[in-house]
Amino acid sequence: MSKIIEEELFKRTIFKDESKLSTDYVPQNLVHRENEIRQLLNYLRCMIDAPGNITQKVLIVGPVGTGKTATSKLFGSSFSDAARRRNIKLRYIHVNCHKDRTPFLILMKVVKTLIDGFPDRGLSTQELLNIVCERLEEEDEYLLLTLDEVDYFIRVGGESSLYDLLRASEEYLNKKQRMSFILIARDQFFIPLLDRSTQSVLMRNIIRFKPYTAEQLxxxxxxRVKEAFYENTVSNEIIWSIAEIAAKTGDARYALELLWRAAKTADMEGRRIVTIDDVRIAVSTIHPSIREEEIDALSTHEKLVLLAITRCLKKTDQQYVNIGEVEKMYRMICEEYRVEARAHTKIWEYIQNLKNAGLIYTKIVNVEPKGRTTQISLVETPLEFLEKELLKRLEEG
Ligand SMILES: Nc1ncnc2c1ncn2[C@@H]1O[C@H](COP(=O)(O)OP(=O)(O)OP(=O)(O)O)[C@@H](O)[C@H]1O
Ligand SMILES: [Mg+2]
Known part of the structure; x- marks a missing residue:
């Protein structure tokens, strides 16, 4: 009896451990990614079977929230444990290229992870690379480096920056191959930009992450409910309704955000059970795929193109808008902001970038008499909200 009372008194909140719902928490068990983990192992097992013999490069592609980051992090830590059990020193380092966007910043992060207390000296990228290579050699270590969101990196630094980084390991370590790579991107648009040999390696070693189905979500x-909540606070019915909503995009991050937000509402109102209405409120406050940092990361012209799409959609009240209309609107907005409009090919590139960032959908349709055009739609984001966010940022400069 007293145990129950103590337990009940202790539970002032329905969260047993709210941190288990945070976006960077990586669960120990990733359901429905067993096959992808096996594939990663098959591509990279040479690092354990025959260390130093070859360098391997694997590419993971898949849309927003399909577990690319979580899977590679979990794989990295288990894989380096497996290596340790076999007396192989294998380091896993995960770099987010959205944050560290140049070879210099990436290598700085690697050096700081490898060497504790490494000072911020004025070194060149080349010098940093030499330090990494020497250090691995001295310590007889191997490095599995993940370049997450590598598309940002290529957008900023161009394809040669990736080439230099991937090639460096081969050139500078003519003794042993000590570096292998996992690249992660939402789309494989950048592959044709790479040199032929890297292209063919990546095309051979590609793992595709599919959007999750409602059942998988x-x-x-x-x-996650088992880890984060006390028992009997989130029913199966609630879980299923969130799963169905998030299955439209197959985005696990969105599903977890909905769960967290719904539970937060219940919690704040002092209820011990999450209701369908809490889920409804969560849906109305979280916009899937529009994350403020995504908007922040766009270049000025990408923001202008996105604003043009938003305005066109507002005007027509249709779900899709033609690329031609977007282009016209973009030119008008450029005049409004007194900036020089970019050429057609550039606009097309911006649209690809927006698509890769998960902000818009595109589809190709046939038009009479003969020809094809691209149509564009926004993810389920209220237009007013997006327009407001864009204007705010464009005004700030
Ligand atoms: N199979 C899974 N089991 C448990 N949690 C998962 C699974 N897949 C994804 N998640 C969780 O969903 C969230 C999003 O996953 P993750 O960050 O790995 O997606 P991503 O594919 O890297 O997305 P993005 O393209 O936006 O970077 C994370 O909180 C992650 O822990
Ligand atoms: Mg990710």
Missing amino acids: RDILME
Whole structure:
């Protein structure tokens, strides 16, 4: 009896451990990614089977929230444990290229991870690379380096920056191959930009992460509910309704955000059970795929193109708008902001970038008499909200 009372008194909140719902928490068990983990192992097992013999490069592609980051982090830590058990020193380092966008910043992060207390000296990229290579050689270590969101990196630094980084390991370590890579991107648009040999390696070693189905999202949510909540606070019905909503995009991050937000509402109102209405409120306050940092990361012209798409959609009240209309609107907005409009090919590139960032959908349609055009739509974001966010940022400069 007293145990129950103590337990109840202790539970002032329905969260047993809210941190288990945070975006950077990596669960120990990633349901429905067993096959992808096996594929990663098959591509990279040479690092353990025959260390130093070859360098390997694997590419993971898949849309928003499909577990690319979580899977590679979990793989990295288990894989380096497996190496340690076999007396191989294998380091896993995960770099987010959205944050560290140049070879210099990436290598700085690698050096600082490898060497504790490494000072911020004025070194060149080349010098940093030499330090990494020498250090690995001295310590007889191997490095599995993940370049997450590598598309940002290529957008900023151009394809040669990736080439230099991937090639460096081969050129500078003519003794042993000590570096292998996992590249992560939402789309494989950048592959044709790379040199032929890297292209063919990546095309051979590609792992595709598919959007999650409602059933898969349900299982993911179930696991997380066990970790994050006290019993009987989130019913199976609630889990299923969130899974179904998030299955439209197949985005596990969105599903987890909905769960967290719904539970937060219940919690704040002092209720011990999450209701369908809490889910509804969560849906109305979280916009899938529009994350402020995504908007922040766009270049000025990408923001202008996105604003043009938003305005065109507002005007027509249709779900899709033609690329030609977007281009016209973009030119008008450029005049409004007194900036020089970019050429057609550039606009097309911006649209690809917006698509890769998960901000818009595109589809190709046939038009009479003969020809094809691209149509553009926004993800389920209220237009007013997006326009406001864009204007705010464009005004700030
Ligand atoms: N199979 C899974 N099991 C449990 N949790 C998962 C699974 N897949 C994804 N998640 C969780 O969903 C969230 C999003 O996953 P993650 O960050 O790995 O997606 P991503 O594919 O890297 O997305 P983005 O392209 O936006 O970077 C994370 O909180 C992650 O822990
Ligand atoms: Mg990610």
